Amino acid sequence: MPSTTVPHAIVIGSGSGGLTAAVGLARMGRSAVMVEAAHIGGDCTNVGCIPSKSLLHHSKRGILTGPEVLAKVRERRTALRHHEEDEFGNLPGVDFRRGRARIAGPGRVEITSPDGQVDVLESPNIVIASGSSPRRLVIPDLPAELMWTNENLFEIAEPPRHLAIVGGGPIGVEMATAFTRLGSTVSLVEFAPQILPNMVPAAARILHESLVAMGVRIEVGARASSFEARTGALSLEPATGGPSTAVFSGVDAVLVAAGRIPNSDDLGLETVGVLTDDGGRIIIDDRGRTNISGIYACGDVTDRGGTTHAAGAWGRRILRSMIAGRLPQPDVPPMPGAVFGDPEAAWVGHQPVDPPPDVRRIHVDVATIDRAYTDEVTSGAVIIDVRRLSGRIMGATIVGPRAGELIGTVSLAMKTGVPFHKWYGVVWPYPTYSDGLSKAVDLYVAEALPSLHTDALRWLTGRVRSVIGRGS
Amino acid sequence: MPSTTVPHAIVIGSGSGGLTAAVGLARMGRSAVMVEAAHIGGDCTNVGCIPSKSLLHHSKRGILTGPEVLAKVRERRTALRHHEEDEFGNLPGVDFRRGRARIAGPGRVEITSPDGQVDVLESPNIVIASGSSPRRLVIPDLPAELMWTNENLFEIAEPPRHLAIVGGGPIGVEMATAFTRLGSTVSLVEFAPQILPNMVPAAARILHESLVAMGVRIEVGARASSFEARTGALSLEPATGGPSTAVFSGVDAVLVAAGRIPNSDDLGLETVGVLTDDGGRIIIDDRGRTNISGIYACGDVTDRGGTTHAAGAWGRRILRSMIAGRLPQPDVPPMPGAVFGDPEAAWVGHQPVDPPPDVRRIHVDVATIDRAYTDEVTSGAVIIDVRRLSGRIMGATIVGPRAGELIGTVSLAMKTGVPFHKWYGVVWPYPTYSDGLSKAVDLYVAEALPSLHTDALRWLTGRVRSVIGRGS
Numbered sequence: 001m002p003s004t005t006v007p008h009a010i011v012i013g014s015g016s017g018g019l020t021a022a023v024g025l026a027r028m029g030r031s032a033v034m035v036e037a038a039h040i041g042g043d044c045t046n047v048g049c050i051p052s053k054s055l056l057h058h059s060k061r062g063i064l065t066g067p068e069v070l071a072k073v074r075e076r077r078t079a080l081r082h083h084e085e086d087e088f089g090n091l092p093g094v095d096f097r098r099g100r101a102r103i104a105g106p107g108r109v110e111i112t113s114p115d116g117q118v119d120v121l122e123s124p125n126i127v128i129a130s131g132s133s134p135r136r137l138v139i140p141d142l143p144a145e146l147m148w149t150n151e152n153l154f155e156i157a158e159p160p161r162h163l164a165i166v167g168g169g170p171i172g173v174e175m176a177t178a179f180t181r182l183g184s185t186v187s188l189v190e191f192a193p194q195i196l197p198n199m200v201p202a203a204a205r206i207l208h209e210s211l212v213a214m215g216v217r218i219e220v221g222a223r224a225s226s227f228e229a230r231t232g233a234l235s236l237e238p239a240t241g242g243p244s245t246a247v248f249s250g251v252d253a254v255l256v257a258a259g260r261i262p263n264s265d266d267l268g269l270e271t272v273g274v275l276t277d278d279g280g281r282i283i284i285d286d287r288g289r290t291n292i293s294g295i296y297a298c299g300d301v302t303d304r305g306g307t308t309h310a311a312g313a314w315g316r317r318i319l320r321s322m323i324a325g326r327l328p329q330p331d332v333p334p335m336p337g338a339v340f341g342d343p344e345a346a347w348v349g350h351q352p353v354d355p356p357p358d359v360r361r362i363h364v365d366v367a368t369i370d371r372a373y374t375d376e377v378t379s380g381a382v383i384i385d386v387r388r389l390s391g392r393i394m395g396a397t398i399v400g401p402r403a404g405e406l407i408g409t410v411s412l413a414m415k416t417g418v419p420f421h422k423w424y425g426v427v428w429p430y431p432t433y434s435d436g437l438s439k440a441v442d443l444y445v446a447e448a449l450p451s452l453h454t455d456a457l458r459w460l461t462g463r464v465r466s467v468i469g470r471g472s
Numbered sequence: 473m474p475s476t477t478v479p480h481a482i483v484i485g486s487g488s489g490g491l492t493a494a495v496g497l498a499r500m501g502r503s504a505v506m507v508e509a510a511h512i513g514g515d516c517t518n519v520g521c522i523p524s525k526s527l528l529h530h531s532k533r534g535i536l537t538g539p540e541v542l543a544k545v546r547e548r549r550t551a552l553r554h555h556e557e558d559e560f561g562n563l564p565g566v567d568f569r570r571g572r573a574r575i576a577g578p579g580r581v582e583i584t585s586p587d588g589q590v591d592v593l594e595s596p597n598i599v600i601a602s603g604s605s606p607r608r609l610v611i612p613d614l615p616a617e618l619m620w621t622n623e624n625l626f627e628i629a630e631p632p633r634h635l636a637i638v639g640g641g642p643i644g645v646e647m648a649t650a651f652t653r654l655g656s657t658v659s660l661v662e663f664a665p666q667i668l669p670n671m672v673p674a675a676a677r678i679l680h681e682s683l684v685a686m687g688v689r690i691e692v693g694a695r696a697s698s699f700e701a702r703t704g705a706l707s708l709e710p711a712t713g714g715p716s717t718a719v720f721s722g723v724d725a726v727l728v729a730a731g732r733i734p735n736s737d738d739l740g741l742e743t744v745g746v747l748t749d750d751g752g753r754i755i756i757d758d759r760g761r762t763n764i765s766g767i768y769a770c771g772d773v774t775d776r777g778g779t780t781h782a783a784g785a786w787g788r789r790i791l792r793s794m795i796a797g798r799l800p801q802p803d804v805p806p807m808p809g810a811v812f813g814d815p816e817a818a819w820v821g822h823q824p825v826d827p828p829p830d831v832r833r834i835h836v837d838v839a840t841i842d843r844a845y846t847d848e849v850t851s852g853a854v855i856i857d858v859r860r861l862s863g864r865i866m867g868a869t870i871v872g873p874r875a876g877e878l879i880g881t882v883s884l885a886m887k888t889g890v891p892f893h894k895w896y897g898v899v900w901p902y903p904t905y906s907d908g909l910s911k912a913v914d915l916y917v918a919e920a921l922p923s924l925h926t927d928a929l930r931w932l933t934g935r936v937r938s939v940i941g942r943g944s
Contacts, residue, residue, distance in 0.1 A: 016902075044902075049842070049846075049902060049903050050842070050845070050846060050903075053843065053846035053847075053903055054845075054846040056846075057846055057847045057848065076845070076846070080845065307901075307902065308902040308903070309899050309900060309901055309902035310899065312902075313897075313899045316897075330897055333897050333898060333899050334899065335899050336899060336900065336901040337901060338901035338902075338904065346901055370521070370522070371525065373522070373548070373552065374521075374522060374525035374526040374528075374529055374548070375525075375529050376529065402874050402877045404901050404904040404905075404906070405874045405877040405878055405881075405904055405905055405906050406877055406880075407901060408878075408881055408898075408900045408901070408904065408906035408909070409877075409880055409881040409884055411898055411899060411900060411901075412881055412884070412885065412890070412895060412898050413884065413888075415897065415898045415899075416885075416890045416894050416895070416898070418884070418888045418890060422888050423884060423888070425785075425788075425802055425805050425887065426805060426880075426883055426884050426887045426888070427781050427782065427785045427805050427806065427807050427808060427883060427887075428781060428808065428880045428883060429779075429781055429808040429809060429810035429818055429876050429879060429880070429883075430488075430516075430521060430779065430780040430781035430784075430810075431521050431522075431525055431780070432810065432876040432877055432880065433876075433877055434876070434877050434880035437880070
């Protein structure tokens with residue numbers, strides 16, 4: 001066992017990435033110091049995935065009143081928080097410190113505990129997993145108590161009458177869904193020309209229409225420009241500037257979900273020269289290393305993307321780098337994403353707005369799936385980009401029931417290098433939404449092999465399937 | 473185009489298997505005769521998957537009354553039936569005949585239409601896709617009008633007060649779920665020692681407990697022995713025989729879902745010598761061929777299993793055999809199955825009750841998945857059998873939300889030969905039920921590599937994941 005006075009690593013932050021690194025070290029008999037300024041579990045447990053998915057679940061059930069749902073979500077969140085504080089705050093091998101961490105020089109971290117006490121610890125390895133914070137906007141005349149973010153949203157006692165959401169990313173879409181279900185009027189403004197700006201337009205459009213059908217008012221290509229407290233009027237102006245073009249009236253709360261700011265400001269990065277990009281995100285390589293030897297970073301604070309699952313994956317890579325740095329690392333796997341609206345949507349890989357000529361985009365309408373018929377689902381899409389000659393899957397977006405699970409199948413195939421044409425002949429249980437993947441394969445194979453000698457063989461590549469809509 | 477008087481094949485039955493073969497031939501410019509004694513689409517559209525899944529959907533929503541749900545299910549089923557009759561009854565290249573088909577000699581099929589007219593057609597190929605029928609039981613003193621099967625179940629106007637279900641297979645489990653939701657008292661008796669007798673016991677137990685928690689009374693290892701019409705008492709006796717041990721009282725309907733009988737009796741198989749097994753199932757080889765040249769069979773009528781998706785897959789194989797019989801056929805892919813109860817369950821491959829020594833059985837409790845926490849799901853399992861040295865997946869059973877989609881991922885990996893250890897490092901979106909697969913991989917890899925040199929590497933195989941329960 002290493003000396004307890006010099007830990008193998010000091011881990012800043014206890015979200016998914018930090019926990020993975022710290023707990024992993026401990027399990028290997030290496031001691032770690034893990035520093036947390038707020039709650040163990042990071043945003044995910046406390047102000048992110050857990051309360052938001054719990055809110056989506058309870059708001060959908062329609063059994064509890066709005067205030068009861070909000071109390072229930074808080075109760076579940078707090079129970080998990082206590083469980084994690086107990087479990088991860090007292091792990092053998094992990095010296096858990098509550099406080100703010102700041103790099104004070106090479107291999108040195110200064111920890112300021114809540115009572116003001118300052119400790120300086122040394123370690124050959126520092127892992128920065130300090131996460132991100134909601135981007136704050138200035139909306140003239142909007143009272144501070146009416147401006148919410150994910151950090152205080154889950155503390156409210158009852159749903160607002162009219163919730164304006166600034167930002168149409170995953171948080172905005174999920175909360176628009178949940179608060180509409182709870183009976184709030186919801187209006188949403190997105191700066192980009194579409195909600196979910198990084199999503200393939202055809203998929204984002206389905207979610208847009210679904211939100212509108214639920215009763216959400218959506219304005220895209222616009223931003224909140226001012227607020228009038230007396231009438232609750234949130235004025236919008238075009239993203240390109242100019243006079244106000246629309247107003248959300250009677251607004252009694254504004255949820256700002258307009259991007260994230262990396263928590264990199266107060267880390268003392270400048271004391272050792274850790275590089276960040278223009279947005280303040282720490283630049284890392286495929287092994288999770290910063291430009292400074294012995295300093296690693298993962299998750300939202302980096303330029304390689306956030307989300308709980310991605311931060312965890314990067315935490316693992318860092319662990320491997322710290323322990324077995326000379327061994328080769330596998331390629332960085334594709335990192336999927338998901339938004340748990342109604343319908344659910346998920347994606348993996350990269351899909352440009354228009355695919356390049358050597359990439360074929362396959363589009364299956366989820367409404368043509370038999371299970372959608374029995375479930376009365378009338379919209380959704382499976383959109384898969386496949387390189388024409390190799391069958392390599394470049395990316396996929398799925399909108400519809402269970403999209404978050406279906407994308408996992410694509411993620412597995414991408415990671416393990418199974419080309420799309422090899423999916424042909426896989427049997428999926430009937431009737432499931434996996435039929436969307438099956439139809440996509442049939443379309444791909446049928447059109448990817450135009451040079452086969454006979455009609456017979458060409459047919460065998462799978463046209464019946466898309467005609468009869470079931471069987472394999 | 474071939475002569476219209478000698479079709480390329482005569483296809484007996486228009487369910488998933490028959491449709492796939494007939495429509496496929498037509499698309500390749502080969503004419504086919506398709507004969508159907510009842511409705512196009514077979515059991516699936518008319519008395520199987522479509523109405524049962526529609527019933528499960530509408531009974532779950534809890535918006536309509538019982539009679540309204542039953543009417544709605546019928547309406548949706550009938551609409552699809554009409555759509556399919558229109559589409560597949562008038563396909564160019566498919567000569568659709570309504571009537572009963574019977575093999576009259578080598579290459580000759582006799583078709584008796586509903587008005588009694590008899591035609592004899594000739595073709596070098598005959599595809600038997602005549603499906604199956606519910607096994608009829610003799611229950612002394614049970615009036616015929618109280619004995620239901622899937623063939624008349626979807627015609628009832630209102631839910632019974634007390635529905636007794638004989639048979640705890642997929643149909644029994646799904647209908648117990650649906651009618652309990654509609655307010656019926658439901659009692660179920662299964663002959664085998666467990667419901668879903670072919671399922672891994674640990675998985676079947678979860679469904680058993682879930683049904684009991686819903687209020688379903690279940691008796692296993694027993695059979696219905698007699699009925700008393702005056703009191704609606706259905707007596708049970710032990711499967712091993714002996715005096716009655718239990719009674720379901722006040723029963724006003726008995727659904728018999730105790731297995732299927734292949735529709736092979738009246739096909740004239742004896743005229744040409746097509747072999748069947750002891751249960752009357754037509755024996756086929758990997759190409760869908762019977763022992764008689766030019767005669768093929770698929771689906772429920774064969775010894776290679778039913779279900780809509782499997783029949784479709786076999787229909788494709790037959791098509792390939794008929795058109796390109798000299799080309800190699802790919803191996804028969806694993807055929808998954810699913811039961812859409814609450815929770816859902818699905819399986820693929822073969823899992824004996826106890827795995828052999830060289831197979832490791834990995835078991836993940838779905839309740840430990842974070843999404844289960846937010847959704848308040850407290851039971852479920854991911855059970856995967858993996859060959860120790862090769863990592864080959866032998867079979868899997870999943871019980872829990874979205875199991876029908878998750879099993880597709882396993883089906884893909886089995887078909888394409890991705891060993892289980894190669895799943896390690898795949899990133900799944902958080903929080904989804906795919907985390908169950910991810911946890912299973914972590915467990916497998918961690919324990920499959922005990923001989924690695926260092927604790928470090930051994931840890932890197934994935935223990936944190938099952939500790940912190942999220943991230944990748």
